[in-house]
Amino acid sequence: MKLAVAGKGGAGKTTFSATASRLIARAGHPVLAIDADTNPNLHAALGISTEAVQRVPFPPTTLVSRSFDGPALNEPLDVVLDRHTVDAADGVRLLRMGMPEHADEGCLCSAHAVVSALLSDLDHKVDTVTMIDMEASPEHLSRGTAREAHTLLLVAEPYFRSLEAAKLQAKLAKETAIARVVVLANKCRTDADFDGIAEFCANHDLDLIGRIPWGDEVLDADAASTPLIDFAPESAVVTAIEEVCSVLVPPPPLVGQVR
Numbered sequence: 001m002k003l004a005v006a007g008k009g010g011a012g013k014t015t016f017s018a019t020a021s022r023l024i025a026r027a028g029h030p031v032l033a034i035d036a037d038t039n040p041n042l043h044a045a046l047g048i049s050t051e052a053v054q055r056v057p058f059p060p061t062t063l064v065s066r067s068f069d070g071p072a073l074n075e076p077l078d079v080v081l082d083r084h085t086v087d088a089a090d091g092v093r094l095l096r097m098g099m100p101e102h103a104d105e106g107c108l109c110s111a112h113a114v115v116s117a118l119l120s121d122l123d124h125k126v127d128t129v130t131m132i133d134m135e136a137s138p139e140h141l142s143r144g145t146a147r148e149a150h151t152l153l154l155v156a157e158p159y160f161r162s163l164e165a166a167k168l169q170a171k172l173a174k175e176t177a178i179a180r181v182v183v184l185a186n187k188c189r190t191d192a193d194f195d196g197i198a199e200f201c202a203n204h205d206l207d208l209i210g211r212i213p214w215g216d217e218v219l220d221a222d223a224a225s226t227p228l229i230d231f232a233p234e235s236a237v238v239t240a241i242e243e244v245c246s247v248l249v250p251p252p253p254l255v256g257q258v259r
């Protein structure tokens with residue numbers, strides 16, 4: 001299952017992606033977390049040091065060949081994953097898309113193409129849950145980086161511009177093959193915050209799947225450079241994220257169970 005997490009900048013995409021990845025791994029799924037933000041920081045939210053991620057190279061653009069059906073990896077997926085992923089707690093593996101190394105170096109189309117190719121090949125790993133932490137811009141939809149996802153989760157805050165961004169991304173996603181588009185209400189301090197998001201979603205035919213409260217501990221965890229799930233494992237925010245995961249990702253089959 002491939003889950004792309006998108007929404008306006010600062011909405012809480014990375015906090016959700018990191019915490020959900022760890023929770024889903026704890027539930028027994030193999031999890032691949034992809035940092036598809038060209039300003040990567042998912043590693044920090046997962047508890048991986050900058051030194052550790054810097055030891056692992058970004059997947060090079062030479063890994064991709066253009067086929068008739070779109071970008072395709074020209075090496076076996078497992079080889080690519082072994083070479084370009086970093087291990088995080090709970091068995092989560094992290095792969096980073098890439099970032100500009102120099103000013104004026106041009107667009108990052110090739111880095112996006114690597115992610116598209118990788119996501120396409122990940123269809124063969126049916127047991128793996130792939131969590132893709134997107135950048136705020138809707139470019140991942142206009143370029144098609146996210147088109148390989150099964151579900152697009154749009155994180156929205158209780159204010160108009162954040163909701164408008166989610167609406168735009170939902171509209172673009174509906175023009176792709178992404179099967180399911182859902183909205184997650186984040187940073188709700190009051191019932192009125194949540195009700196405002198629910199009303200917006202109802203008015204624009206958006207499927208609202210959950211509510212995450214505001215939590216000061218999320219900011220405290222950032223300040224302590226510690227993953228939220230380690231800093232405040234019992235917090236209402238982590239509990240709410242766990243509930244969303246149980247809706248999005250069915251439990252893994254029991255050992256020996258016929259599928």
Ligand SMILES: Nc1ncnc2c1ncn2[C@@H]1O[C@H](COP(=O)(O)OP(=O)(O)O)[C@@H](O)[C@H]1O
Nearest residue numbers: 009010011012013014015187213214215218219
């Ligand atoms: N539920 C929440 N309560 C309080 N602060 C939050 C919550 N979710 C995220 N934040 C804070 O909002 C800021 C942006 O979160 P982040 O996950 O980096 O967003 P994005 O990846 O969408 O840009 C961070 O300072 C983070 O600690």
Ligand SMILES: [Mg+2]
Nearest residue numbers: 013014015037
């Ligand atoms: Mg982010």
